[in-house]
Amino acid sequence: MIEALSHVNWLAVGVASVAHFILGAACFVGLVGKHYPVVLGIADRPQEKPGLLSFAGPFACTAVTVATSAILLRALGITTYGDAFVLGALVGFGYLVPMTLNIAINPLFPRPFAYTALNAPFFVVGSLMSCTILEALS
Template sequence: MFSVLPDLSWTGFALATVASIALAGLWFAVVIAKPYLVALGRTADEPPAGQVHPLVTNAGPLVCLVLVTFTSAVLLEALGVTTVADAVTFGLVVGVGYLAAMTFQIAINPSFPRPLMYGLLNAPFFIASSVLSAVIITAFA
């Protein structure tokens, strides 16, 4: 399976990564900014408990998006996905089956005061990002 690395659409991977980062910025900073704080049990004036280093807070999600997009690129190539319809299906399977499911699983712990709300706010981004990435990667393959 990893023999597909030389055949990856590196342009598609790069564009999909940029698109996912842009979508994340729009989604988390604009679309759900206020409800997200509510889901976390915080106000805009209140800093997060156990503040982590700003580098981790800012770069961590970007690194995760790069890894998820790269993994999708590898799987799309290994599975021989070549059509937009199959890319959408792949994106939905990964987005719902892995990313959204893990979002809810992560939220179901005592640190999240509103786990269902947290999952419902985050899952659409991960599903949309997965579909968007799969389509872009496939289009540039």
């Protein structure tokens, strides 16, 4: 597994991370932005202006996820778009969506299933897209 690190195309990781971040901006600002406060139970509060952490945090987390997918692609010897797509689906549906629900199942999230349903498409599409980009540029 450690040897896979030396076979990762880090430029591809950067490109996929930026693409994933742009997808997130389009999704959460353009598509679901109005629904987000509702599922969080804060629709009645005034909107706060996002700070640096609101941008840097998601980008850093995305970059770690994309880098992990790149390492898995190399460690598993994946060299086709089909297999990269399957890995993207596995990571999206097998890790990211369940973790989103797991995080949301606590008293601070009044609608954990709605929150997960709102986020799941982004995580799955982002994972599929990232693995495809990683394969294309490797």
